Structures are given as C-alpha cells and as structure tokens.
Amino acid sequence: PVPPTPLHVAVAGGGIGGLAAALATARAGHRVTLVERAARFGEIGAGLQLAPNASLALDELGVLPAVRRTAVTPPRLVMMDALTGDEVTSLDLRAAAYTARFAHPYLVTHRTDLHAALLAACQEHPGVTLRTGHTVTGAEQDGSAVRLRFREGHPALTADAAVAADGLHSRLRRALVGDGEPVCSRYVAFRGALPAARMSGRMSRHAASEAVMVWAGPRMHLVQYPLRRGELYNQVAVFESDRWTPDSDDWGTEAELEERFAGACEAVRDALPLVSRDRRWPLYDRLPTDSWAHGRIALLGDAAHPMLQYLAQGACQALEDAVALGHALGEHADPARAFTAYADRRRERAARVQTGARRFGELCHLEGMGATLRNMLLASRGPEAFDDISWVWTPAPVPVP
Ligand code: FAD
Numbered sequence: 001p002v003p004p005t006p007l008h009v010a011v012a013g014g015g016i017g018g019l020a021a022a023l024a025t026a027r028a029g030h031r032v033t034l035v036e037r038a039a040r041f042g043e044i045g046a047g048l049q050l051a052p053n054a055s056l057a058l059d060e061l062g063v064l065p066a067v068r069r070t071a072v073t074p075p076r077l078v079m080m081d082a083l084t085g086d087e088v089t090s091l092d093l094r095a096a097a098y099t100a101r102f103a104h105p106y107l108v109t110h111r112t113d114l115h116a117a118l119l120a121a122c123q124e125h126p127g128v129t130l131r132t133g134h135t136v137t138g139a140e141q142d143g144s145a146v147r148l149r150f151r152e153g154h155p156a157l158t159a160d161a162a163v164a165a166d167g168l169h170s171r172l173r174r175a176l177v178g179d180g181e182p183v184c185s186r187y188v189a190f191r192g193a194l195p196a197a198r199m200s201g202r203m204s205r206h207a208a209s210e211a212v213m214v215w216a217g218p219r220m221h222l223v224q225y226p227l228r229r230g231e232l233y234n235q236v237a238v239f240e241s242d243r244w245t246p247d248s249d250d251w252g253t254e255a256e257l258e259e260r261f262a263g264a265c266e267a268v269r270d271a272l273p274l275v276s277r278d279r280r281w282p283l284y285d286r287l288p289t290d291s292w293a294h295g296r297i298a299l300l301g302d303a304a305h306p307m308l309q310y311l312a313q314g315a316c317q318a319l320e321d322a323v324a325l326g327h328a329l330g331e332h333a334d335p336a337r338a339f340t341a342y343a344d345r346r347r348e349r350a351a352r353v354q355t356g357a358r359r360f361g362e363l364c365h366l367e368g369m370g371a372t373l374r375n376m377l378l379a380s381r382g383p384e385a386f387d388d389i390s391w392v393w394t395p396a397p398v399p400v401p
Helices: 016-027 052-060 064-068 096-101 111-124 171-177 201-209 254-261 266-274 314-331 335-364 368-379 387-393
Strands: 008-012 031-035 047-050 076-081 087-092 107-110 128-131 136-141 146-150 157-159 161-164 183-195 212-217 220-227 232-240 280-285 297-299
Touching: 008 016, 008 146, 008 157, 016 031, 016 111, 016 128, 016 161, 016 314, 031 157, 047 052, 047 111, 047 220, 047 232, 047 314, 052 064, 052 314, 052 387, 064 107, 064 111, 076 368, 087 096, 087 368, 107 111, 107 220, 107 232, 111 128, 136 161, 136 171, 146 161, 161 171, 161 335, 171 297, 201 220, 201 266, 212 266, 220 254, 220 266, 232 254, 232 266, 254 266, 280 335, 297 335, 314 335, 335 387
Parallel strands: 008 031, 008 161, 031 128, 076 212, 161 297
Antiparallel strands: 047 107, 076 087, 136 146, 146 157, 183 232, 183 280, 212 220, 220 232
C-alpha cells in the first residue's frame, strides 16, 4: 500500500545495495535522490554468485528477467581439494530437491551486468533522481529532515530520510555507529573475468561444465565460474598473508600468491597465471551491530553488515535489505518508524550470515588433519543435501502486520 504522503528519501552510494534500495523505495511510492561519489556509475570487472535468496529479491524488485538475460545458471556447486585435485563434495542445483526447496534459481552474473540492470530500472523509474560526483561528508538530522553535505561543494541535500549505502568504509556508519575501522582478515583476493576461450586443456573441461568450482586448500582457495552466457570465466584466488602489518599495504603481494599456491594440484596451478593481477583486494568484515536505524537515517548493504565473501552473500544480503526497506517504507508513514521496522526485520539474519561467513572461511582454509576430517565429513553428504545451506539461501518470511 502507498502511504498517504510520499517521502523524499536520499540514498548515499550507488553500488548494488544503493541502487536496489533506491528502486525498492521508489516502487513503494516515494521519491528518491541517489548520490554517488564516483564520476560515473559502475562496478568492477568480476563475477558475483547470486543464491536463490538474491534471485527472489531481484524478482521482487522487477529486475530478475533483465539479470537472467546474461546470467549463467550453474548446474552444480563443487568443492575440490586444492592439493589433491579430488572432488570433496557437490550440490546439484538442478535436482528436484533444489526446486522443491527454492523457488528461485542460483545464478552467477558479471557485476557490471547486475549493476547495469539495477541502474536501468532506476533510470526508467520516474521517482528516482541519480547524481554522480557527490561524495557525502556528513549528515545532520532533526525531528523532520536529514541534510547531507558533499565534499565537492554542491548544495546540501535535504530529504525526509536517508539511507547509507556507502559500502565497507561507510562514512555515515563511522559517524553513527562508532565501532572504529573494519576488521582486516589478513586474507587478500586477486580476481577478474577473462574470455572463456582462454581456458585451455584441463581448465577448459571445468569451464565447459559451467559449475561453480571452489578449490579449497590450506589458508588459500580458488573460485571459478562462467559469466555472461558463458562467454567469460571468473577466477578469484584468495590466500592468507604472513606479512600483514596494520600500517602497510606491502602484504598479500603477487609473490606471496605464487608462494601460497605452489603446492596446489596441477589444475589450480594451470589456472593461476590466468588469475587477474590488476589489483589486490584485502578482505575485511566487521562484527555485527544492532545499530542499523538512527532516527531518519538507516544503514544498508556493506555499510550495515560488511562480511567476508566465503558464503558469497554480501550482495545477496544487500538485495534482501533493499526489499525489506521497500516493504517497511510502504507500511509506515513515519520514516523513523519504517527504519526501525526494517532494522528489526533484517539485523538478526544478516548478523547470522556475517558470522557464518567467517566460520565457512575457516572450514574452507583448514590444513592437515582438519582438512582430512572436513573432506571425510563433507564427502558423506549427497548432492541433494541442502539442509545446512538452506537457512542462508532462504530469507526470513515477511511478518504479517
Ligand atoms: P559497495 O559495492 O561498496 O557500494 C558502495 C557505493 O557507495 C560505491 O559505489 C561507492 O563509490 C559509493 N560511496 C562510498 N562512499 C561514498 C560517499 N561518502 N558518498 C557517496 N558515495 C559513496 N557478494 C555476493 O552476494 N556474492 C558473491 O559471490 C560475492 N563475492 C565477493 C567476492 C569478493 C572477493 C568480495 C570482496 C566480495 C564479494 N561479495 C559477494 C560481496 C559484495 O561484493 C558486497 O557485499 C556488495 O558489493 C556490497 O554492495 P554495497 O552496495 O553495499 O557496497
């Protein structure tokens, strides 16, 4: 139901979370101004796994058909042992047990394609205004409005409410929650997509299978999957650095990448030269906070719940946030009440996924006897054993008001 008086809602940040939040808010009948600090909207050249909770959210936002035009529907999620090259376990994403449990598909997509689909939907919605080159430096609020200030000297933006979707290093979160800097995991990722035709020999067999491959090894792993109708292949190599220091960037280097993966099986070693080295991504998260709603300002996406990527859920949770935000803003005329309802609905689940991601990372990076036991345990499960992952892939039901 559209509330009696449409609000003007400012959204800070035009990543996947911010665009989805803008779209959900506009679809709930409100007017949105989204401000992004970059000169142009965009995402990086790598892939994203979208579990069925995310494709449900995309469906609710009306953009699932656009995303599906280029996304790949992988048949399997496979965990391999990165040292022996043996398959540890797999999940069959085309099994009857999958469709019985999850009404929506498991997708892998190029980040640019998902971002472009959300951007196009925002551009087409008359309720959304988009502004680039606007870096939010701070926000003030009173009982009736929020004012966002910008580094570039643009006039302040006054709105009825604001959503902070400004990512891992959120400026607004820093001011509102006050829980310091994100936590560095001492792991780093090298990642990127390349033309699938470049995967030759043994590698091309994995690429052609269209499966999501996770090669788990001691304090390192490699993830591979196809993108954009299978034309591209995404590779993400992740490892823990022994050279981390808090005040330097000289850790998690390319040389360490080579060192850490030197003992891997041939399939992983063959793939490593084709892992993009353009940029290294230190991996951060935070401990969960209860503090998502601050009067007329709410946190969303990585600004609310930055998590390690081991459950492949950061963007999925941001999409769930956006849908919940839209529902709340459709139900409550007072934005502060809507934000409290949104936070109540989301924070427990997001916190569970956030802490679960750390645990899954530990499982993935076990060495020695730990890895042997993990492999034995996981091998005892069949490809239709969705019980353990089902809570992650299923959003909490919408409460009846
Ligand atoms: P961001 O993408 O960080 O967007 C924030 C936006 O705000 C940016 O556009 C930024 O320019 C803008 N901004 C920042 N500060 C300001 C400011 N002061 N003023 C205005 N604008 C500002 N998630 C998945 O669901 N599946 C996966 O498979 C997956 N794989 C991952 C693999 C790796 C290696 C990593 C590191 C992450 C992965 N994630 C995955 C997580 C996912 O990338 C993030 O959770 C998601 O992109 C967060 O989106 P966001 O919009 O909240 O933040």
